[in-house]
Amino acid sequence: MERLLIKGGKKLAGSVRISGAKNAAVAILPAVLLTDEICVIENLPYIDDVIVLSEILTELGAKVKLDSNGRMTIDPSNVKGYTANYEMVSRMRASYYLLGVLLGRFGRANVALPGGCEIGERPIDQHIKGFEALGANIDIENCIIHARADELVGSEIYLDIVSVGATINIMLAAVKANGTTTIVNAAKEPHIVDVANFLNTMGANVKGAGTDTIKIVGVQKLKGCEYTIIPDQIEAGTFMVAAAATGGDVTVEGVIPKHLEAITAKLLETGAKVIEGDEDVRVIGCTDPRGVNIKTLPYPGFPTDLQQPMTVFLCITNGTSIITESVWEGRYRHVAELTKMGAEIKVDGRTAIIEGVDELIGAKVSATDLRAGAALIIAGLVAEGVTEIENIYHIDRGYENIERKLIRLGADIERVEDRSLVV
Numbered sequence: 001m002e003r004l005l006i007k008g009g010k011k012l013a014g015s016v017r018i019s020g021a022k023n024a025a026v027a028i029l030p031a032v033l034l035t036d037e038i039c040v041i042e043n044l045p046y047i048d049d050v051i052v053l054s055e056i057l058t059e060l061g062a063k064v065k066l067d068s069n070g071r072m073t074i075d076p077s078n079v080k081g082y083t084a085n086y087e088m089v090s091r092m093r094a095s096y097y098l099l100g101v102l103l104g105r106f107g108r109a110n111v112a113l114p115g116g117c118e119i120g121e122r123p124i125d126q127h128i129k130g131f132e133a134l135g136a137n138i139d140i141e142n143c144i145i146h147a148r149a150d151e152l153v154g155s156e157i158y159l160d161i162v163s164v165g166a167t168i169n170i171m172l173a174a175v176k177a178n179g180t181t182t183i184v185n186a187a188k189e190p191h192i193v194d195v196a197n198f199l200n201t202m203g204a205n206v207k208g209a210g211t212d213t214i215k216i217v218g219v220q221k222l223k224g225c226e227y228t229i230i231p232d233q234i235e236a237g238t239f240m241v242a243a244a245a246t247g248g249d250v251t252v253e254g255v256i257p258k259h260l261e262a263i264t265a266k267l268l269e270t271g272a273k274v275i276e277g278d279e280d281v282r283v284i285g286c287t288d289p290r291g292v293n294i295k296t297l298p299y300p301g302f303p304t305d306l307q308q309p310m311t312v313f314l315c316i317t318n319g320t321s322i323i324t325e326s327v328w329e330g331r332y333r334h335v336a337e338l339t340k341m342g343a344e345i346k347v348d349g350r351t352a353i354i355e356g357v358d359e360l361i362g363a364k365v366s367a368t369d370l371r372a373g374a375a376l377i378i379a380g381l382v383a384e385g386v387t388e389i390e391n392i393y394h395i396d397r398g399y400e401n402i403e404r405k406l407i408r409l410g411a412d413i414e415r416v417e418d419r420s421l422v423v
Helices: 022-034 048-059 093-106 125-133 164-174 190-201 233-245 257-270 304-315 334-340 370-382 402-408
Strands: 002-007 013-017 039-042 063-066 072-075 108-112 137-141 144-148 156-158 180-184 205-207 213-217 226-228 249-253 273-276 280-284 320-324 344-348 351-355 364-366 386-390 412-417
Touching (some): 022 048, 022 190, 022 233, 048 063, 048 072, 093 144, 093 164, 125 137, 125 156, 190 205, 190 226, 233 249, 233 304, 233 370, 257 273, 304 334, 304 344, 304 370, 334 344, 370 386, 370 402
Parallel strands (some): 156 180
Antiparallel strands (some): 002 386, 002 412, 063 072, 108 144, 205 213, 249 280, 320 351
């Protein structure tokens, strides 16, 4: 077991380059199985979820070479099976994309119910609804989803809620289906567009990604390709919040500023300066930040994945802030950890009321999920004294070398092994 030790009180300064988008990578890598030709994926984040997916693809019969510079070469020509390893799949939430991919390639899929972060109720009923509309039969037995289709046939599918995962999964299953599939009330996140662009590079016919209606005309065969993943919108937003919270001056490089407009708008409301370039965003913190109100929404609204990091910043602003979490329930588990550090937060259902305090105090805390872990890092950066964060394996699922990047910005942060747990 490893921990992070952070000595707070240092303003972040300098520049940081953002890695490839986690949420795009975990869908694009399974999508490679829709062809039997070699694919090369560039700008992958070197994170635990990507490593687990490389192991799953290998277990299924693909030849995989992953370089530490974010390049993966995948030869899926020898993939014959459609049953994913239970232990591997249970380690990550986005493993459900294997359902759409294996259905699309083999008409069969046996995949365990997804793991990853435990954030309230995150059902996959909309995924199943989509698969069934395409002609698949779905059974769940002993925590295994069994999907079977003699033929997938295009259909119009209305999503009852805006679901990123269901939108992508239906796209993956539909690209080789007979006829045209229309997804109505589709999610519009940047990584959905990235997945659609990847599929089109392979020879698929996907139109409308980034709008609320996506049309997929099925094709018989997809080909191998080379593809570069977009920058990670959430990692970029995390560093933007960290810069503002520490009163620092940080240029976040290698980003698409349009993807960051929601977080930019809220940081400007607090009094921070945000200067956009073509492929970078500079954030300059202020000495007297103001509290703001936030409601999380599907893209282009304020992203739920940045709610927890932003909560930390609002803990040290002036006045009262109100956060409404409208996307995922149960996403305030980090609040109990922040109160150990002196935060004043009251949670009522999906609403959190934050009273700004003069400072946070370092404490021993535990990451409860990926974005909560990122929030606790920011809390440690702004706190007086030393903060010790446990269960950092959550953080490693989604942030590449986060402590190294922070050290280069002037943070005093160290990864240490808990030798008391070594037998």
